[in-house]
Every structure is written in structure tokens, then in C-alpha cells.
Amino acid sequence: MREDVVIERSTRMSRLTGLAAIVGVLVLAAGPMLWNDGVLRMMLEFFYLLALAQMWNLLAGYAGLVSIGQQAYIGIGAYALFAFTNVLGGNVFLGVLVAGVAAFVLAFPTAALVFRLRGGYFAIGTWVVAEVYRLVLSSQAKLGGGSGATVTVIGIDPTFRLFVTYWISLAIGVGSIVLVFYVLRSRLGLGLRAVRDREGAAATSGVNVRRTKVQVYVIASTVCGLAGGVIYLALLRLQPAATFSVNWTVFMIFAVVIGGLGTITGPIVGTLVYFALQQYLADLGSVYLIILGAVAIVVMLKAPNGLWGLVIDRWSVPFFPIQLRVRRTARRPPPEGSGLVGEG
Amino acid sequence: MAWLNTIVQGVLLGGLYALFATGLSLVFGVMRVVNLAHGVLTLLAAYLALVIVDLTDVNPFLALLVVIPVMFGLGYVAQRLLINLTLAGGVLPPLLVTFGIAVIIENTLLEVFSADSQGLNAGRIETVSITITDRLAIGWFPLGLFVAAVVVLGGLQLFVDRTRFGRALRATSDDREAAQLMAINDRHIYAVAMGIALAVAGIAGVFTGVRTTFGPLDGAILLIFAFEAVIIGGLGSLWGTLIGGIILGVAQSIGAQLSPGWFQLAGHLVFLAVLVIRPTGLFPREGVAA
Numbered sequence: 001m002r003e004d005v006v007i008e009r010s011t012r013m014s015r016l017t018g019l020a021a022i023v024g025v026l027v028l029a030a031g032p033m034l035w036n037d038g039v040l041r042m043m044l045e046f047f048y049l050l051a052l053a054q055m056w057n058l059l060a061g062y063a064g065l066v067s068i069g070q071q072a073y074i075g076i077g078a079y080a081l082f083a084f085t086n087v088l089g090g091n092v093f094l095g096v097l098v099a100g101v102a103a104f105v106l107a108f109p110t111a112a113l114v115f116r117l118r119g120g121y122f123a124i125g126t127w128v129v130a131e132v133y134r135l136v137l138s139s140q141a142k143l144g145g146g147s148g149a150t151v152t153v154i155g156i157d158p159t160f161r162l163f164v165t166y167w168i169s170l171a172i173g174v175g176s177i178v179l180v181f182y183v184l185r186s187r188l189g190l191g192l193r194a195v196r197d198r199e200g201a202a203a204t205s206g207v208n209v210r211r212t213k214v215q216v217y218v219i220a221s222t223v224c225g226l227a228g229g230v231i232y233l234a235l236l237r238l239q240p241a242a243t244f245s246v247n248w249t250v251f252m253i254f255a256v257v258i259g260g261l262g263t264i265t266g267p268i269v270g271t272l273v274y275f276a277l278q279q280y281l282a283d284l285g286s287v288y289l290i291i292l293g294a295v296a297i298v299v300m301l302k303a304p305n306g307l308w309g310l311v312i313d314r315w316s317v318p319f320f321p322i323q324l325r326v327r328r329t330a331r332r333p334p335p336e337g338s339g340l341v342g343e344g
Numbered sequence: 345m346a347w348l349n350t351i352v353q354g355v356l357l358g359g360l361y362a363l364f365a366t367g368l369s370l371v372f373g374v375m376r377v378v379n380l381a382h383g384v385l386t387l388l389a390a391y392l393a394l395v396i397v398d399l400t401d402v403n404p405f406l407a408l409l410v411v412i413p414v415m416f417g418l419g420y421v422a423q424r425l426l427i428n429l430t431l432a433g434g435v436l437p438p439l440l441v442t443f444g445i446a447v448i449i450e451n452t453l454l455e456v457f458s459a460d461s462q463g464l465n466a467g468r469i470e471t472v473s474i475t476i477t478d479r480l481a482i483g484w485f486p487l488g489l490f491v492a493a494v495v496v497l498g499g500l501q502l503f504v505d506r507t508r509f510g511r512a513l514r515a516t517s518d519d520r521e522a523a524q525l526m527a528i529n530d531r532h533i534y535a536v537a538m539g540i541a542l543a544v545a546g547i548a549g550v551f552t553g554v555r556t557t558f559g560p561l562d563g564a565i566l567l568i569f570a571f572e573a574v575i576i577g578g579l580g581s582l583w584g585t586l587i588g589g590i591i592l593g594v595a596q597s598i599g600a601q602l603s604p605g606w607f608q609l610a611g612h613l614v615f616l617a618v619l620v621i622r623p624t625g626l627f628p629r630e631g632v633a634a
Contacts, residue, residue, distance in 0.1 A: 066439050068380070113616060116623040117575070119435045120378020124571040125619070128612055131568065135609045146605075246564060250447060257440055286451035293447040300440050301429055 047173030053267035054176040055220040056252035061262035064196040069126025073103040075244040077228025096229035103225020107218040138240035148239035260306025354597030356486035358590030359493030363548035365573035367541030374537040381446040383567025389549025404464040419542030423535040453560035464553035572615040578625025
């Protein structure tokens, strides 16, 4: 019998994982009823780190943009939260949204500057811009100056604050996955991967290369701003040096490279690995970062698709149905005139 | 007169920035790799000199006799064992690997030397100066630093322009495959280029260690200064890099004169202004794009 093929996007596996994911998110949303405060704090840290890793992966893994300046938006988000809450007297939870808006608005002029550079120079350029934001914001006396400031949450029940912070962080973490998923399935995502794989060919095929990159940069930066808001909603104390620390981006890079660049599952795996190692090795301080750096280099050289890439290579298990897949079947094609595309 | 003094000090500081930038620019020019570990490696040289001075009690400038060859060897080996392996796979691998190297070295320095600031003491030369008027004095050390920068850059330019090796270097930079066909060992060329880059970074590191105190986390800012000098000056031109360094130094000195907090910010703003007005830099070599 002649073998036929079907082209499909979702597989049985991805449909099953989709279902499991929905159940999983519902369980996580019920977290405050299930776990104690310590676990909740740990989980909410995991969620915002996951969002950061997803966004860095969207930039580097899908758009080929290596930014080492994403801490700019964490800082902007943090200061927006502070300014909205303490200076303007707004609601602290609403402040997270304001953080996202601030990052969104500032991402455009920043993009106009840094997109004049390419490749490695783009990377350092983003870093310089992050430094400029740090220097400017930390020179504002109203925002605490060089010594930083503390977000005021007087009058809010600490348990209530923890719960809401947890839910916001969960929403940002899960939302970042959903966002990347839909961006990749959209026209933007298709153009994006075309640009990454061969910019010239993408341009001749009608992809607006620059606009595509700017859109992705703005999306990633906005989510980093939201994450910055929720990070400092949890930490409250913001200091310019720590808020704008390049170590935020160091984390993003390590999580994405170790987990697997250019897949949605990779950053999840990478964040889990980072998190697990941190629980055991955090006491080692800088030795922990030395180990992570070495692991990242080895992964980059020996397994450039990361840990998740190794799994994919062995067992083809796409959790997220993004690409079209060809599967052989023994089924006959439908008889002619049965209403295939193009008829009627 | 205070302003003239500020500008003169800024120009002299620019020589140091040009030294920071030369290695970054050279490596990019030859193999299109931006070495994100460049700043940290410059710093590593300062720590190397510190160890030598501690052990032998010599003048830091004498330590250069050890620092320069060690840095050259380090660059050669790192390129052959690590960075050459990343060149086939596009933009990401060399960036991420050099970034990994930077994180490893930075945290190793932190672990070994603690976060305390250190300094290299070069003795009397740090304080003596030539008095021109009562408001304008030029220190022997900044002046010597500037002259050293010009000599290093000039020597490197001659080396690249006039020697057989320099020709091979330019050929590999222009067309790697064609150079390979002419029996040029590109992996060796790249390794020597990285060696030279780090040797110059070694000189810059020792000078900066004498000029100011330094800590394990200062690598980032050294990388940024080097990068700004390269972009302001224009890619692919050594003398452009010198002018880029000078513009950066003058901007920072003027910024610091206006308000102590504006030292770095003024430099960044001039860099961004150049990026807006002339993204190819002020003195680019033909046909080189960022």
C-alpha cells in the first residue's frame, strides 16, 4: 500500500500536554490555599524568572538579538512602581501595570538608538543604555537618589499582599509562555524566524526586517518591565545598583543557553535547572556563577540546542505545536471532489 | 584656565581609553567577533601585575615584562581552544562563550581577591607634574600614558600595514576562505590576533591599575569605555579609535567638572549622540559596518 503523509501542527502529545498545562495552571493558581508562605515566595520568584528567560529567548533565540541590557526594563519597571505608589500615591498592585506601560513607552526610543548597532555591538549598546537609565534615575532625589528607595505598602495585609503578588507573578510567568506561543504562530513569528535564519532572504520575501525586530524588542522589554514591577512588589527595597544589575541578564542568558535556545520549553528547563542549582549552591556565592558560566560554555560548544535540544534529538516530543510537522500515514487521501481546499 | 586643564586631562585620559579599545577593535576587525570578556581580561592584567608586585616588590611597570607575554599566551590559547570553535555557528556562539568567560573570570577574581579595591603603586611618577601655568599642570604619568598609547597604536598600525604577518591578517579579515587557499592558517592568525589584543589590554590594565583603584566588578565598565571609544571613532580604524578615546575622555572630564556624578553619564551621552548623528562613527574605514 502506498504511504501517504499528513501535515499537522498539533500532535497527540501536544494536545495532551495542553490539557495537562491547563490543569497545572489551575493547581498553581490555587497555590495560596495549598502551600505555606515560604513555598509561595519561592514559586513567585520562579515565575518571574521564567518570564525573563522566555523574553530573552524570544529576543536571542527567535530574533537573533543578543541584548545584555534587559536589566534596563527591570529597573524602569521597579522605578515606575515606586513612582506610581510613593510619589503619586497609586495602588501598589496597579503599579505593576504602570511598570509595564513605562517599559513599553521607553522601549521605542531605546530601540531607535540600539538598532543602529548590530550583533555584538548591539549587545554592548543595550548595556550602555541600561547604564544611562541607571545613572539618570539614581540621580533623582525624589526617587531616592543613589541610595535607593522602599516601596510603601503600609495598610496592606502582608498575607494578602503575598497572595496577590503570587498571582500577578504566576500570570506574568504563564502569560509569557502563552505570549511567545502566539507570537510564534502569528505572522510576526514567521517573519521573525525567517529573519533569524537569513535576513537578506527574509527581506526579499517581503518581511520588514527592522519593524519585525523592533516589535519583538518592544514585546520582550514590556514583559521585562512587568516582571521588574512584580519583582519589586515582592522585594520592596530598590537600590540602583542591584535593580539595574547586569546579573539579571546573566541569569536570562544562562537559563536560556543551558535549557535550549530557540524553543519554548528550553527556557522552562533552564529556569528549573538554575532554580534547582541555586537551592543547593547559592551558599557558594560567586563559585555558583563560575560553575554556571562553565556549564553554559560547555553547552554552547557541545550541545548548542541546550538540554532540551538533547531531549528533542532523542525523542521527538514537541510540547508546543508551533511548527508544521510531516507524519506518514497509511490512510488514503480523501476521494476527489470531497470538499478540499480550493473547491467551492 | 580650569576648563583648559579639564580638556587637557581628558585628552590624556583618552589615550588610556584608546588602549582599552584597541584589542576589542582588532579582534572585531579580524574575525568579526565582539569579545565580551575584553573588559574583564583588561582587569585580569591589573590583578596579575598586583600579584607580581606583591611577590617581588618591583615597580608595576616592570611587571609589564611578565604581564604582556602572559596575556598574549592567554589570548592565543583561549582563541585556539575555545573561541575558534564558536566561529562557524553564526553571531550567538562567540558572544555567549565570551560572555561566559567574562562571568567566570569576574567571579574568580571576586573569590580570590575579595570585593575590596586594590591599587598599583608606581612610586613618585604618579604625583610629579610639569607646571605650565599656576592653573595648568600636566602629570608625568598621564602624559607618559598618552605617549605610550600613541606608540602602541602606531606600532600596531605599522605591524599590520608593513609586515608579512600583517598582510596575512588583513587577508584573513577580508576573505577567510581565499586566505586559506593561499596557505594561510586562519586559526593561527586568529589566535595571534587575540594574543596581540590581550597583550595591549594587558598594558592598558596595568596603566589603569596605577591610575586608579580597581575592584573585581570593574570589568564591565572597562568594556563599555572600550566599546564607546570604538564606536565614536569608527570601526576598523586604529587612529579613529584614538580620537574616539580622546572624545570620550574629554566628555567625561567635562561632565565630572560640571558635577561629580556626571563623569560616566557625559561619556555615555556623547556616545549616544554619535550613534544618532553618525552611526558609523566619526572616522570609519571604508566598507566596515557595525
